[in-house]
Amino acid sequence: MTTESQQRVRIERGIYMQPNGKHVVCFMVDGKPRFRTVEGDLDAARAARAKLIDAAKRGEVPASPRLTFGTVTDRWVTRFEALVASGERRGRTLESHRYYLERHLRPRLGQRRVAAITVHDVAELITQVRAEGCSAKSAANVVATLHSVLRFALRQGWIFDDPVAKLERGERPRPEPRAQRVLGREEVAGLLRACSGRYRPLVATALFTGMRISELLGLIWDDIDLDGGAIHVRAQLSRSRRGEPACRIKPKTPAAVREIPIVPQLATVLSRRKARAPFRGAEDWVFGTDLGTPLAHRNVQRRALGCAADRAGLNAGAWPALRMHDLRHTFASHLIVDLGVDVARVSRILGHAQITTTLNIYTHLFDQARHARELRVQMADSAFAALLEPVAAEHANGNVVVLQERREKRSQALARERRGLRLAT
DSSP states (O other), X not given: OOOHHHHOEEEETTEEEOTTSOEEEEEEETTEEEEEEEOSSXXXXXXXXXXXXXXXXXXXXXXXXXXXXXXHHHHHHHHHHHHXXXXXXXXXXXXXXXXXXXIIIHHHHTTSBGGGOOHHHHHHHXXXXXXXXXXXXXXXXXHHHHHHHHXXXXXXXXXXXXXXXXXXXXXXXXXXXXXXXXXXXXXXXXXHHHSOTTTHHHHHHHHHHOOOHHHHHTOBGGGEETTTTEEEEOOEEOOOBTTBOOOEXXXXXXXXXXXXXXXXXXXXXXXXXXXXOSOOSTTSBTTBOTTSOBOOHHHIIIIIIIHHHHHTTTTSSSSOOXXXXXXXXXXXXXXXXXXOOOHHHHHHHHTOSSHHHHHHHHHHHHHHHHHHHHHHXXXXXXXXXXXXXXXXXXXXXXXXXXXXXXXXXXXHHHHXXXXXXXXXX
C-alpha cells in the first residue's frame, strides 16, 4: 500500500507537491517534523513555510490546521451572543453580521479551511459581491464581518496571518458617504402639516430634540418632565425578532444617557398627546400602538415619516427618500446655525460619545455659522457699509416728517367734521 509520504514529490527543501497539485510544507516543532498543505504557487508555499518556521520559534504555531471557516464562524457567533447577553455588544450589530455571514460568506467560504484563506480569496469575494449588484457599502459590510471572524481566529491561534489586512487600498470597497439632508423652515412646516394626527407628535419630537429613532421609540412617560421642560434619555428600543419582542435596552453609549431641553411648544404637543393616549402610566410607551405595545422601527419610517414626506413633496427630486436621521441633522443645524450653540453643548444634546464625532459630522455647519457672524461684523465695519449711513439717517428723518404730515391731516379732518356737526345743528 502506498503511503502518503511516498505520494509526495519533493520540490525543494521543506516543500513537496501532492498528487492533487497542492503544495505541502515541512517545518520543525520541538524537534519533530510537521506538515501543512498550503494554497497557491511555489512562491506562496515558500512564504507560508517561512511564516510557519517563525511561528514555531515563537511557540505560536496555528492549532487545528483543518479547521473550516464555517466552524470558526459558529464559535465566533456563540461568543458574540454572550457579549450581547452581557450588554457589551448590541443585538442589532449581531443581526447585521448574521445577515452577511448567511448571505455571502458561508456559501463561499464555509467549507474552506480558515488557515487557507488568502488575500486573493478576499479580493475575489469582493469582486463577486459587487458583480451580484451589491453596493459598495454592502460590500464593505461583508468585508467587515469577514475581518471580525478572522481576527477572532487569529487571536485563538487558528491562523497565523490576516488576509483582510493585506488588501491594497484600491481593492477595498469605498462607499460614498451619504450627503446630509437638512430641511428648511418651509419644509419642516410642510412636513408637520402632512403628518397624520397619530404620528405628528412623534415627528415633531424627532425634529425638535434630535433624538435617534430607537431612543424616541424607547421613551416612556416617566422619561418626560413636562413641567421642567426636559426629556431624559435613559434607554432605547431594541428591534423585535422572531420569538423575541422589542424591549427597552441600554443606550448606544454612556454618552447617550442625557437630558434634552424642550421648547414650550413641544411640551404642549406632548401634553396633549398624553391627555389623549389610552395608556398614559409612568411605564407606558410615549409613542405606542392602540394596544399599548411599542411602535416598530420600520413602520415608523414607512408609515409615519415616509407617507408624510410623500404628501409634502419632500421625496421628489434629487434627494433620496427622507429618513428619520435627517430630522436629527435638521435639529443639529438649528442648534448650530440659528442659535449658535457651542460644539460641546451640541455634542451633549445629541448624545455623541466624543466631541470629535460632532465636529466630524457637522464641521461645515460650525464653519458656516462662524463665517456668517464674522462676515456680518466685517461688513458692518467696512467703508462700503458706511455708504448706507446717510441713507439710513435720511430714511429715519423722512419717517418723522411723514408721521408729522399724517398727524396734521388727521387733525384737519377732525376739525372739518366738528364744523360740519355745528352747522348741522
